[in-house]
Structure formats: structure tokens, C-alpha cells
Amino acid sequence: xxxxxxxxxxxxxxxxxxxxxxxxxxxxxxxxxxxxxxxxxxxxxxxxxxxxxxxxxxxxxxxxxxxxxxxxxxxxxxxxxxxxxxxxxxxxxxxxxxxxxxxxxxxxxxxxxxxxxxxxxxxxxxxxxxxxxxxxxxxxxxxxxxxxxxxxxxxxxxxxxxxxxxxxxxxxxxxxxxxxxxxxxxxxxxxxxxxxxxxxxxxxxxxxxxxxxxxxx
Amino acid sequence: xxxxxxxxxxxxxxxxxxxxxxxxxxxxxxxxxxxxxxxxxxxxxxxxxxxxxxxxxxxxxxxxxxxxxxxxxxxxxxxxxxxxxxxxxxxxxxxxxxxxxxxxxxxxxxxxxxxxxxxxxxxxxxxxxxxxxxxxxxxxxxxxxxxxxxxxxxxxxxxxxxxxxxxxxxxxxxxxxxxxxxxxxxxxxxxxxxxxxxxxxxxxxxxxxxxxxxxxxxxxxxxxxxxxxxxxxxxxxxxxxxxxxxxxxxxxxxxxxxxx
Numbered sequence: 001x002x003x004x005x006x007x008x009x010x011x012x013x014x015x016x017x018x019x020x021x022x023x024x025x026x027x028x029x030x031x032x033x034x035x036x037x038x039x040x041x042x043x044x045x046x047x048x049x050x051x052x053x054x055x056x057x058x059x060x061x062x063x064x065x066x067x068x069x070x071x072x073x074x075x076x077x078x079x080x081x082x083x084x085x086x087x088x089x090x091x092x093x094x095x096x097x098x099x100x101x102x103x104x105x106x107x108x109x110x111x112x113x114x115x116x117x118x119x120x121x122x123x124x125x126x127x128x129x130x131x132x133x134x135x136x137x138x139x140x141x142x143x144x145x146x147x148x149x150x151x152x153x154x155x156x157x158x159x160x161x162x163x164x165x166x167x168x169x170x171x172x173x174x175x176x177x178x179x180x181x182x183x184x185x186x187x188x189x190x191x192x193x194x195x196x197x198x199x200x201x202x203x204x205x206x207x208x209x210x211x212x213x214x215x216x217x
Numbered sequence: 218x219x220x221x222x223x224x225x226x227x228x229x230x231x232x233x234x235x236x237x238x239x240x241x242x243x244x245x246x247x248x249x250x251x252x253x254x255x256x257x258x259x260x261x262x263x264x265x266x267x268x269x270x271x272x273x274x275x276x277x278x279x280x281x282x283x284x285x286x287x288x289x290x291x292x293x294x295x296x297x298x299x300x301x302x303x304x305x306x307x308x309x310x311x312x313x314x315x316x317x318x319x320x321x322x323x324x325x326x327x328x329x330x331x332x333x334x335x336x337x338x339x340x341x342x343x344x345x346x347x348x349x350x351x352x353x354x355x356x357x358x359x360x361x362x363x364x365x366x367x368x369x370x371x372x373x374x375x376x377x378x379x380x381x382x383x384x385x386x387x388x389x390x391x392x393x394x395x396x397x398x399x400x401x402x403x404x405x406x407x408x409x410x411x412x413x414x415x416x417x418x419x420x421x422x423x424x425x426x427x428x429x430x431x432x433x434x435x436x437x438x439x440x441x442x443x444x445x446x447x448x449x450x451x452x453x454x455x456x457x458x459x460x461x462x463x464x465x466x467x468x469x470x471x472x473x474x475x476x477x
Binding site for chain 2: 014036038039082092
């Protein structure tokens, strides 16, 4: 998790990895990235010297604002040129879904910049668990025909000189499932770290108002 | 992995290494968040909840105000990354609405609302991490946030969750324990020993109820001590900051250094 602040604006961003199946679920080969933004308190404060008033911001407007920010974040972070390389578990079968969730704890302006700062920080710290492809091969029927105990008898199976189920050399092509080699291992860093973007917002102040300010001085 | 995790083993230890009546580590952070009038972040073990309080202030909609008291408005936002499975809950989720209603009814008799007619006190709860004892953490954080906001209360409200493992009562349950055991949450006002909330969603034999209920009330006293300590530390820090400011303006710089 990463916690970013910008004066009065505070954003908390966190990433979570989920396993997705390409055949039965929404998985995409190579993994995918999904972002979401939500508010903690009911919306931005438009006037700093007055307590928060949202009489002009209904819950619909708030949902729209939330959606706008989500879209900005989503379309930038999930751009193909930034896509991390190590989100595949088993090619064409299982991949990681990277969920990036941001919560705006306080908004005193320029939430977009803070969002990207938080997102970058969270993605930088993300570690992808290491996986190992696993496949189990049942022994062929003809070889266990003579067994009284049937195919479930482990001892007889080992005596049969077939290819070992643990031979991983050819496995990547035919692997059906995966396992985590080390429970305590945090994993490897999410690739593409140096490419995550930082956002700077430029606001155009009208020239007429600048002239008024100068004249007053 | 097929081995079941033991809720309470023969040595009297639970799955996270605690003893039967041991509460999880509590950390309280009362620093200001955003523009809130009062805010608190409380952590019970791995459960972390942040509450911001705004008010008493003019209500959003005049039609919802009461002529003689303030209205409490509780809104909860659960972060999608707060649980083990990431799940995005909408604001109108039934469980969340129920949680909000519980919090509101807990504080309704405790906040001195009659002092602020026609106004509204907004309580925004943000759940950052969940590992069991969510209602407990929300209530404790709300109490602290109301205290830091300066809203007059009759007393602190201290909440604790508890459960029963066969015949043995346990306190302060984690998610693992909550899923397996009948559990309840009790909120007490420590000075008067009055209970403002008892809630249970599972089934528990009535003979077991008394033990866990009394135990939970006692545990409320322990939590009260922690909360009082945190509030006192914060107040001392604030008063110290105010004093330093006063000294700066009235005493000349050379004399000021000697004060320290």
C-alpha cells in the first residue's frame, strides 16, 4: 500500500493481484490491469474556509465524478505500452488480474495529480508471487489393468517405468495448473517500474484576471 | 493444505498466538485528516478503520432536520482492498447499511443532540483493512472522532467483539474465528456500565451468553483505558503547542531558550 498526500489532498492507493482463468473467466492472455477510484468523505471541498457543503453535489453527481476519475486513471495505467510483462501464470490458461484501487481521503484540489502519484507508488511496491506450472499425468489404463487395487494404488504406479509426473521440462506447453513454490516468498517486482507515469496538471488562468490582479497592486 | 487451523489449542493459545481473553494490539491515531472537525484511526490487530466527523453543522437538507435535536448521519465506505478477496461494495449494500444503522443507534443516546437543534452531525467511516471485529472498530473509532471533534458526549462508548468456542468464551475475534464461531459485539459506556449496543447475527445457546456478555463488558473497561490515554496524550500535545505559541509572542527570544 502507498499513502500519498499533497497538502490538503490525501489519496490512498493499493494493489491486489487475483488469479483469472482465461477459459471460464474474464482473463486475457498476458494479464490485465483494472483501476478504480472512490471517495472516503462525500466529495471534494470547494471552499476551504467554510465547512464542507455538498448541497450542490447530489449522489448522482458524485458517482459521475467518481467515474470520470476512474476512467482517467484506468485509460492511462492500462495503456498497452505500460503493460507489465510478468502477469502471466500459465500461457493461454491463467493470468494475474492487477486491481489498483484508490481512495480519496481528503480533496482540497488537484486530486488527479495525487491519484497518479499514489498509483505510481503503489505499483512500484507491487510484488507478483512466483508460480510454478504443475501437471499431473495419470498412468495409462493398459499398464494398470493387472492391478488388483486399480489405478489408485501409488506403489504400483511408481514401479511402472513411465515418464515421471514431476518432469517439468516439457510442462509449460501442457500445464494445467500452478502452485506457489514458497509460501513465504514475497515474489518478484512487477515489471515496467520505470515506466509508470507521473501526472502534472496545468491550469490556464484567463489573461484578463491576471491583468486585474496586477492593477490592484 | 488440508490441516484445519485450531481455534483454541490445548495450550490455551489461539490461531494468532493470543490467549483466550487477550485483546489484539490497539493503536490509536488522532491526528487531523483533511478538513474534518474530528478524526480518528483505530487499529485492532489487522483491522483498521478511519472515522471523520463533521459538525454539528447546517444540514444538507432542511427537511431531514429535527426541530429540537441534531441528526446523526453515518456513511460507511469499505475499501475494495480491505478484505482478503477484493470486492467492490456499493454504498447501498445491505450489510453496509445495517452497519451504519447500528452505529447510528449506538450513538443516538450518547451524543447530547439536544444541544444542537436543526443541525446535523456527519460521521464518515472508511474501512481500510478488515480482519474481524469490524463493528467494534467502527464504534471505537467513532467515539474517538466525536471526542476530537468536541461533540459533547455523555460518556465514551467502548465496543468489543466476543465469541464462544464450545464452552469457552473468546474475546476480540479475527476473521477466521468470526467465520467459525457464534459471535457478538457489545458496546458499553464505561463509567455507568450501561450497554448501548448488543448485537449478534449467529446462534448461541442462552447458557453461554451470560459468560461472554459479562466478559465483553469487562473488556470494554480495558479499551476505555487505552482510549482515555490516547485522548489525554493528544490534549497534552495540543496544549503544549498552544503554550509554546503564547510564549513566543510574549517573552523575548533569549529568555525563551532558558525555559526549555
